[in-house]
Amino acid sequence: MSLLRVAWLIARKDLLVEARSRELASTTLFFAVASVLVFAFALVRDGAVPADAPAGILWVAIAFSGTLALGRAFERERQSETLRALLLSPVERPAVYVGKLLALLLLMAGVEAVLVPIVALLFGAPIGRAPWLLFALLATGTLGFAAVGTLFAAMLVRARSRDVLLPVVLYPIAVPVIIAGVRGTSAVFAAEPDFASAQTWLTMLVLFDAVFVTLAFWTFEPVMSD
């Protein structure tokens, strides 16, 4: 079986489990909206938020809810040692990584599909201004975050105090993705949109993705073999 076929089978398995319980999607989504509210209370002055805030709120909510989904997605694999079974199956290791990454990406995309309109609604962010650019920024940013996140969540499955260690390890490494995502998005959302700078940040995100995915792809095998 080709790598992509195996990856798709694993992602489909994850999505099927999710579709039956809807545990991750509902909790992650609720958590994302709750963190948006917390930020709103922290930042709102005189009934409005500062002009730069919606982009930041959106990305922080994505990062927080993504971490939650990552931790839970791999906790599920740990409960009945199914990750070990996956790793023992006669397929290439990187295919397992790509499969888990794919499932997580689809889940996060689902959450973002609800989260972005909510941010637009509550803070008046102009999401209709450059929808494709915004979509590209969100897609590349989420890919970069999830690529590193999947690797670290997978390897932390066997570690002690993994719930605490995942954000501890993930956030400093995800910093470039967060910076580029926030800057690019706020360039789109600004009162005088700066599409040229948003495109520069998008290029950066593509670059990060290429490096992060390649590196995670290489490291997955030695990290997961014991």
Add this chain to the structure above:
Amino acid sequence: MRLADRAMPVLLVVAAVMFAAAPFLIDAAPEESTMGLVQKIFYFHVPAAMMTFAGAFACGLASAAFLWRRRPEADHLALAGAELVVLFGVIVLVTGPLWARKAWGVWWQWDARLTITLVMWMVFVSYMLLRRFGGPGSEVLAAAVGVFGMVLVPFVYLSVHLWRTIHPTTNVIRSLPPEMRWPFLWCTVAFLFLFAALLIARARLETARAALERAYLALED
């Protein structure tokens, strides 16, 4: 490792002598016209920053070697590198704000170099937290963090550089007059010797600790 072990005390003694002489050289160097006395922090700040990056690369390369070759010595070297990033990073992050308070009027600026130093320092603190609290097998996981930490350096740099920068650039070093350049080079070499000595000593300590642990396990069996 043999040669390094023998070189370690020599490096340490040379570094001690150089550090003892450094304050006199720094004192003798002319005062910078606009910043005055506070500019002299630069003689320790910049070499410490260089060693932070050196530690990150030592840890990253050794982590990669450990991940793909599984040589325990590489892991011990990676741990030593990570600890030195944290150590020299503290020096950079303390001396920097002291200077900035005088030169910029604020303790901290979200400037490119400041941000990258802080992020890198945090990556290697997380490396140490992972090793400390990750339980058995965490050295392999930490190695992945080490590799990512090293690769991250140019990217954080690029991203924050695009964002904003007010920190003096590296061109400053080339433009130094000779009477300031020599004390600076002196301090850089002193820091380099100290770095090398600490790296060797810490890696050797870790190797000894691992050997002791193996001996304990052998005794219990």
